Amino acid sequence: MSRNVREAVWSPDREQIRNMKMYRLMEKNGIADYDEFFQRSVGDAAWFWEEVTKDLGLEWFRPYRQVLDRSDGAPWPKWFVEGKINAAHNCLDRFVKDPRARxxxxxIWEGDDGEVRKRTYRELWTEVNAFARGLKQLGVGRGDRIAIYLPMVVENVVAMLAAARIGAIFTPCFSGYGAEAVATRLKDCKAKVLVTADGFLRRGKTIPMKEEADKAADLSPCVEKVVVVRRLNRKDCPLNEERDIDWDVLMSNRKALSAEATDADTPFMIIYTSGTTGRPKGTVHIHSGFPVKAAFDAGYSMDVGVGDTLFWMTDMGWMMGPWMVFGSLMNGATMVLFEGTPDYPEPDRVWMIVDTHGVTHLGVSPTAIRALMKFGDRWLEGHDLDTLRVFGSTGEPWNPEPWSWLFEKVGKKKVPIWNYSGGTEISGGILSSNLMKPIVPCSFNGPMPGMDADVVDEEGHPVRGEVGELVVRQPWVGMTRGFWEDPGRYENTYWSRWPNLWVHGDWVQVDDEGYWFITGRSDDTLKIAGKRLGPAEVESILVDHPSVVEAATIGVPDPDKGEAAVCFTVLKPGVAGDENLKRELVTSVAEKMGKALKPKEIHFVSDLPKTRNGKILRRAIKAAYTGKDAGDLSSLENPGAVEAVQQSSAN
Known part of the structure; x- marks a missing residue:
């Protein structure tokens, strides 16, 4: 990443700090200094996470005997031993019984076509009770798995919470998956029920969904029933009379149903994350894990609370979807679900949503901002964005130009960008910006409270000032309880490199002022002439060029340097990708990074392979370029971009 901008551009005032939920938690524990609070949070994990659950006001059906039990070793901590709790109860019931909150x-749901639907806590609770009864009617009980393959509709949230309410386990599936990808997940977790929709709208077009769901169910003998949400009321929607059941039929009994008193470590969600090799990894999350971590990260670090409206542009199949659900509801806030795309029907759609619904916390990816930037500032005009208090960002490293555009043009230098990085296996973040401290563009202030993170070299020794591997030294609430029915793969993935150290797979650099920068995934990292290099460092230089919109860098074998950089760039409309421009870009990297690190080749492509939540999939680019297997690519939003890479490489 380019290090040409070092000065903090945003700092909180004293009143902002004192109004933060994080500050009030510190004050409650007699701590005035944030650094002291952080050190105590990682020095005494049991104390910290107990204080968080108390401050959140979580309700237990049976008190826990012990906060943290490490007797099974670092990979397998037990939290809130012998306690009984239910995530759905803590999202809804404790608010519904409060006349001030219900x-x-x-x-708030907004469809691609602009239709809006809203649910209060009481209305959502009523629907969750009804669908929970419907699932029981289908024979779903404790420990049974249901898969949710739905667009971003309210029913998605209802199904998740209903499954948790009865002690079942839900598996959210990305709405853009094809049948094979869905079937892989259905078969791996042996899902008994598949919840889907007849279709949804995307950029004004009908996208059939039931057909793919049927193919996936046909490939998965474990699936007994397919529940169909009539999102579009399609008359031509296929019907399997033996297997299908209408969502509305299951919603007929709206009597209250008490939540199951599940053990604190009872799984409630299996969410899959793609691997570089082999089948997707089913990360297992428990009632006292993911919801608590999401609630802390959203409520205390991002400062989402009662009266706030959180809108994160994502899909329920990605971690940030469930994170938004539990992060908002556990804090008594409002979430916005959006079915559509950020630039349809016009490039101001996101700003319209912020204005219309009074969004206070907006979550975006750097890729989305790069895409909106190219339309120009005029699309911001006429929209009241004064409700915005915090921007959230996750998914990939920032480049300076889009970060500055979001901060300066959209936020008018008043709205901080809460940079956030962790993963599906984390239940949220390892690193984040700190809204109680100054923020430097593209950076993190460091590890979040409760996350004992460090950066180490190839021998596992702590390093500063150079790129190293991101590790975590202590357990945290939200840590995945392994991979579904594959504990060996889990231990090998995260715990096999150094004893008792979680190796996350990110390359990170900590500068002299203590700001942290992610330079890329460690499996994306280049090592050129002995120097370790994160792809984001090269990419930031390339996108600084006025002709370049996006860039991706991969490493390929080189006889002289061991490895060399090959870059793929997307140019602005009307720009000619000729040899002169290639030379300019190569020269720019050489001047700023050093001649030894200049790209071996630069290719111009129309698009880069991305997941729907905006991550550039560099391993897909590398596989296309080298002709090797890329592993699981089911999360790709635009498979045609892989072919574009192959064609450009062949030329």
Missing amino acids: NRLAV
């Missing part, structure tokens, strides 16, 4: 908005 009529607050829980969910």
Whole structure:
């Protein structure tokens, strides 16, 4: 990453700090200094996470005997031993029984076509009870798995919470998956029920969904029933009379149903994350894990609370979807679900949503901002964005130009960008910006409270000032309880390199001022002439060029340097990708990074392979370029971009 901008551009004032939920938690524990609070949070994990659950006001069906039990070793901590709790109960029931809270908005849904639906906490609770009864009617009980393959609709949230309510386990599937990808997940977790929709709208077009769901169910003998949400009321939607059941039929009994008193470590969600090799990894999350971590990260670090409206542009199949659900509801806030795309029907759609629904916390990816930037500042005009208090960002490293555009043009230098990085296996973040401290563009202030993170060299020794491997030294609430029915793969993935150290797979650099920068995934990292290099460092230089919109860098074998950089760039409309421009870009990298690190080749492509939540999939680029297997690519939003890489490489 380019290090040409070092000065903090945003700092909180004293009143902002004192109004933060994080500060009030510190004050409650007699701690005035944030650094002291952080050190105590990682020095005494049991104390910290117990204080968080108390401050959140979580309700237990049976008190826990012990906060943290490490007797099974570092990979397998037990949290809130012998306690009984239910995530759905803590999202809804404790608010519904409060007359001041039950009529607050829980969910605002906006469709691709502009239709809006809203649910209060009480209305959502009523629907969750009804669908929970419907699942029981289908024979779903404790420990049974249901898969949710739905667009971003309210029913998605209802199905998740209903499954958790009865002690079942839900598996969210990305709405853009094809049948094979869905079937892989259905078969791996042996899902008994598949919840889907007849279709959804995307950029004004009908996208059939039931057909793919049927193919996936046909490939998965474990699936007994397919529940169909009539999102579009398609008359031509296929019907399997033996297997299908209408969502509305299951919603007929709206009597209250008490939540199951599940053990604290009972799984409630299996969410899959793609691997570089082999089948997707089913990360297992428990009632006292993911919801608590999401609630802390959203509520205390991002400062989402009662009266706030959180809108994260994502899909329920990615971690940030469930994170938004539990992060908002556990804090008594409102979430916005959006079915459409950020630039349809016009490039101001996101800003319209912020204005219309009074969004206070907006989550975006750097890729989305790069895409919106190219339309120009005029699309911001006429929209009242004064409700915005915090931007959230995750998914990939920032480049300076889009970061500055979001901060300066959209936020008018008043709205901080809460940079956030972790993963599906984490239940949220390892690193984040700190809204109680100054923020430097593209950076993190460091590890989040409760996350004992470090950066180490190839021998596992701590390093500063150079790129190293991101590790975590202590357990945390939200840590995945392994991979579904594959504990060996889990231990090998995260715990096999150094004893008792979680190796996350990110390359990180900590500068002299203590700011942390992610330079890329460690499996994406280049090692050129003995120097370790994160792809984001090269990419930031390339996108600084006025002709370049996006860039991706991979490493390929080189007889002289061991490895060399090959870059793929997307140019602005109307720009000619000729040899002169290639030379300019190569020269720019050489001047700023050193001649030894200049790219071996630069290719111009129309698009880069991305997941729907905006991550550039560099391993897909590398596989296309080298002709090797890329592993699981089911999360790709635009498979045609892989072919574009292959064609450009062949030329």
